[in-house]
Amino acid sequence: MSSTSQVPLLSEKHSGIPENLLEKAKRAKALIYDIRTKDTSTRQRLPVVPQGIEKYAFIQALEELAQQLGKANVEINDKLLSVASAVVNPSSTEEVQKIVLWANKYSIPIFPISMGRNLGYGGAAPRVRGSVVIDLDKRMNKILDINPDDYTCLLEPGVSFYALYEAIQAKGFDHMWIDVPDLGGGSVVGNTLDRGVGYTPYGDHWACHSGLEVVLPTGEVIRTGMGALPGNNTWQTFPYGFGPYSDGIFTQSNYGIVTKMGMTLMPNPGAYESYLYTFQKEEDLEALIEITRPLRIGNILENVAQLRHGIQTIAVKGLPRTKYFTGSGAIPESVLDIIDAEFKKIPSARKIDPSTLPKDDYFFSRDRIAAGVPDLVELLWVNWVPNGAHVAFSPVSPIRGTDAMKLYSLGKRRHDEFGIDFLPAFIVGLREMHLIVEIVYDKNDPVKRKAANDCLREMIDDAAKLGYGEYRTHLVLMDQVAGTYNWNDNALMKFNEKLKDALDPKGILAPGKSGIWPSRYRGRGWEMGKGSGERSEGDGVA
Incomplete structure (x- = not known):
């Protein structure tokens, strides 16, 4: 992208910006390019291949996946300094299942992103070099429901804060607010799963979610809370359902891929005042x-x-x-x-x-x-x-x-x-x-x-x-930060690893996310700490 390339609008592209912010975006972009000291190279190279699989077998596996999803939806990543080997774009929960089953078949690491805009904390980059990124942004960006009576919504991962706000405004639902973080271009689902925050009384985004649909690392699909009851009518209004409350294990983790999430919306208080x-x-x-x-x-x-x-x-x-x-x-x-x-x-x-x-x-x-x-x-x-x-x-x-x-x-x-x-x-x-x-x-x-x-x-x-x-x-710091939560001889990490091995026996889903490594990576030097420098890879996989 150059300094003169067009800034996409929300009306043209689901990941674009609202028209009222266009001039701000152009100015911000111009300021960045004004102080850039060298151009970004566009030289291409062969894709990086994840450790543990031969290059020819990997290419064959990608071709098989392309037959299932369509060639346009499986892109080999041949950009300079690539971390991901390929990017795939599913359109539904069922297609996410297909990808997960495929990854299990060939023991290929996969790394799901909502929109890849977790800026400052890793962005769209996978922790394990050569992983296949599952981009839930391009084809899974529907607002499935906005309920003006219950003040709730149901979203796919590719819905940005911009898009949700504009949809509420377009429907004339002025009695409802959304809560936004500092930047509105990121995914509502992604930000919430990373336990991000905003600034209204509904600023704790995770506390305001209700109901998940999740593809587990084995390819099974579950709905949490009231969603587990067929024909339920309270999935977005009561988060707990019956039995153990499992939603929390899907935040900041590598235990599942969330394909739908419910959120509560805030009543418009009418008058308010900001102070400085x-x-x-x-x-x-x-x-x-x-x-x-x-x-x-x-x-x-x-x-x-x-x-x-x-x-x-x-x-x-x-x-x-x-x-x-x-x-x-x-x-x-x-x-x-x-x-x-x-x-x-x-x-x-x-x-x-x-x-x-x-x-x-x-x-x-x-x-x-x-x-x-x-x-x-x-x-x-x-x-x-x-x-x-x-x-x-x-x-x-x-x-x-x-x-x-x-x-x-x-x-x-x-x-x-x-x-x-x-x-x-x-x-x-x-x-x-x-x-x-x-x-x-x-x-x-x-x-x-x-x-x-x-x-x-x-x-x-x-x-x-x-x-x-x-x-x-940030991804680079996750092992170190996880290591500081080490009370009682690292009891929490041992528990996390037990969950990981039970839910993801092949160790294919986002290995290393939040410092949680599956058994096939453990003890092989994948963790990054003070002495790691910019090294991010370990010595193979089991």
């Missing part, structure tokens, strides 16, 4: 968190609150850091003082009047998202450096000032050590808060890549020693 306060000093953070906790627990602040650092607010304008600072290493506080001079003159908290802000100010993007309206401004801070990429550090803690300061201090110390600008944001839920630290780096610079990786790995261990664990992480 600024605070002068970093040491004000502790008191601010203490003030916020009872307001959130008591639901006086109904929406998820955000506390963001000044540099991130500057970076979201989409301009490179060289506009503000041309030196090496992290931006010193003295430079931030100059940029933020108006705020620094105020010795106490200040409430900002939105009418005094320019119409393109970041505040208005947050205001829309807090009201369930998708946007795409958030990722502009990736332009902070040339060829910008990002990866997140995401520990969870209680809503306490002391915890906030501990996490803030360890993050700041490690960022200073590795010469990286510190972009923290505290996302305050009802009784916990996520610290989301985005590391933005030049993906074409091996030194910067290594610094980002090393900084993250040190912070993961630092946080774990203080009792803080990450709620979500």
Whole structure:
């Protein structure tokens, strides 16, 4: 894709953007290409083949699958630096079954994605090189139901937040809101299964789901909750059904492929107000968190609150850091003082009047998202450096000032050590808060890549020693993060592995996802840790 290629619209393509965001998208794209330092190569090569299968046998197997799904729906991936060997595009649960049965027949690893937009946490890349990606985006993108009386919907994996919002608006259902994350272009199902969050009172997306249809790694299909009752009429309104509640094992796991999911929608509250306060000093953070906790627990602040650092607010304008600072290493506080001079003159908290802000100010993007309206401004801070990429550090803690300061201090110390600008944001839920630290780096610079990786790995261990664990992480870091949840001689991982081997005896579904490896990969060096560098492969499979 070039800087002049067309941005697809939602009216033209299911994965496109709403027309009202077109100019924003064009501007964001132009900013990215303005600071790119080299072109992306289009040179082709032979596809990578997963370990454990001969290349000729693999090609033959793909041809067999193409006969079942249609040649247009099985694409060999011959792009430069490919991680996936091929991409397949099923159109139904039945076709997903066919793919899973095929993978079992030939012991080929498969990796399902909803839309592949899990940005900062791995994207569409499979953990095991040579895996066949199952793209549930292109042909499984139907909104199967929107119920205006129950405030529910039923979705396939390829439905974006943009698409759901636009469909609700088109039907005139103004009495319902959806909850959206920072960017609206991702899959509702995918985000929910990764336990992603938004910012309305319905911000805990997993807590707002009800009912799954799942293809198990053996090819069997189940419906959870009330969906297991033939002819049921409460699948999207009561999530539990009867017996053990199994839905949770399909989040952040490799135990099944979700092909349908129900979600609850929020009643439109009518009037609402967004607030913007600024605070002068970093040491004000502790008191601010203490003030916020009872307001959130008591639901006086109904929406998820955000506390963001000044540099991130500057970076979201989409301009490179060289506009503000041309030196090496992290931006010193003295430079931030100059940029933020108006705020620094105020010795106490200040409430900002939105009418005094320019119409393109970041505040208005947050205001829309807090009201369930998708946007795409958030990722502009990736332009902070040339060829910008990002990866997140995401520990969870209680809503306490002391915890906030501990996490803030360890993050700041490690960022200073590795010469990286510190972009923290505290996302305050009802009784916990996520610290989301985005590391933005030049993906074409091996030194910067290594610094980002090393900084993250040190912070993961630092946080774990203080009792803080990450709620979500990048594929490269999953083994390390999973290893920090090691109470009672790694009892939880042993349990996860037992489930994996029972549900996926051939070990074909997303091996390594969330640090869960099937038996045929275990003990062969597939895990990635501090000493792994950019190595991601082990020594074969059993």
